[in-house]
């Protein structure tokens with residue numbers, strides 16, 4: 349370990365052992381195809397070779413966003429915040445050819461000490477100011493309220509930035525970050541890890557190919573007896589993943605959001621939330637349930653269509669995705685309404701699609717490095733992060749005001765004549 353962090357800095361902002369919380373936490377763990385940290389460490393090594401999938405980004409990543417970096421010795425990447433999630437980035441970065449040096453940036457000296465046991469060449473800095481002269485790029489994996497100030501500081505110094513989800517805690521902050529990155533000519537990416545998950549790619553393909561028939565609805569559940577955060581509620585902690593998954597799978601953003609939240613174990617922070625997102629194209633509703641207060645750990649995405657239904661269970665060790673050839677329809681004509689069942693049921697095969705065995709976090713970090721070196725716009729760009737934050741902000745407003753909120757109200761467009769347009773959109777939504 350080089351340039352050791354100041355040992356006099358404050359202690360961890362998490363209880364000891366928080367780094368090891370793969371099974372107990374409320375936090376999703378999409379680092380690996382299986383949600384097992386132990387299996388994952390071994391698998392990550394095995395999966396980093398030839399079997400890695402090629403990125404499904406050819407269509408989305410064609411614009412030039414930033415001046416290509418020219419560091420021939422490999423990128424110097426700092427991880428700001430090396431707790432539970434940041435330490436996974438540290439591990440993954442060490443496997444990437446495009447990365448030359450990895451730096452740990454954390455005021456808690458224990459973080460660097462622990463990591464340096466596995467990675468002796470790590471550089472360590474106690475804060476971003478100290479690290480900036482030594483890095484080309486940073487990954488910000490601190491608590492959400494610190495994302496904006498840290499990102500703006502790095503951007504102002506000409507450093508490329510990946511920010512963990514959520515990109516920011518307000519849409520206005522996210523916009524400021526996007527504008528700053530654009531002005532500085534650096535990459536701004538958000539860590540929507542599930543958009544680099546092969547199962548999620550498969551779900552998107554099914555929607556695009558209309559394999560499920562008419563898509564009726566989507567449902568996601570991210571529940572656990574979870575780790576309460578200090579600076580954000582369950583909505584901003586867990587729902588960014590689900591909103592990002594649904595936006596990606598549908599290839600669209602919702603037009604409106606309804607949300608119901610409740611506080612139980614903590615009087616300040618909502619620990620249970622239900623969201624209903626309304627999409628126009630395709631015309632479909634997505635229901636999202638997130639909770640830090642549930643006895644069972646659940647990580648599921650279900651899509652129900654007129655022809656087929658699919659369930660992606662991220663915790664299943666086998667059969668993680670099942671496509672059910674099942675359906676329900678109304679019989680063409682009821683002969684005797686009292687004795688005939690009102691619906692007819694179809695039970696067909698269950699298909700288990702082959703999923704590419706990649707590590708989503710590795711695909712994500714590799715893509716970040718690639719964007720820096722080539723000037724591509726990331727698949728999960730700042731705009732992608734903003735789209736999710738707008739939904740979260742609308743959800744927060746909906747829960748507070750007890751009404752359906754249009755994304756336009758957060759996105760602030762159109763400014764003139766918007767009242768009529770809002771009314772028209774709402775009546776279209778309600779009429780379906």
Ligand SMILES: NC(=O)c1ccc[n+]([C@@H]2O[C@H](COP(=O)([O-])OP(=O)(O)OC[C@H]3O[C@@H](n4cnc5c(N)ncnc54)[C@H](O)[C@@H]3O)[C@@H](O)[C@H]2O)c1
Pocket residue numbers: 360361362366367375376377378428429430431432433434453454455456459474475476488489490491492494512513514539540541542585589
């Ligand atoms: N993409 C995903 O699927 C995923 C999964 C888990 C967490 N996350 C995100 O990662 C981020 C971190 O979550 P976590 O669970 O690892 O938190 P954590 O509390 O375990 O770690 C945060 C670390 O940041 C350090 N820190 C605090 N302020 C700092 C500063 N100013 N400069 C440098 N370091 C600082 C702390 O000392 C701590 O080590 C959150 O935004 C969270 O939403 C993303």
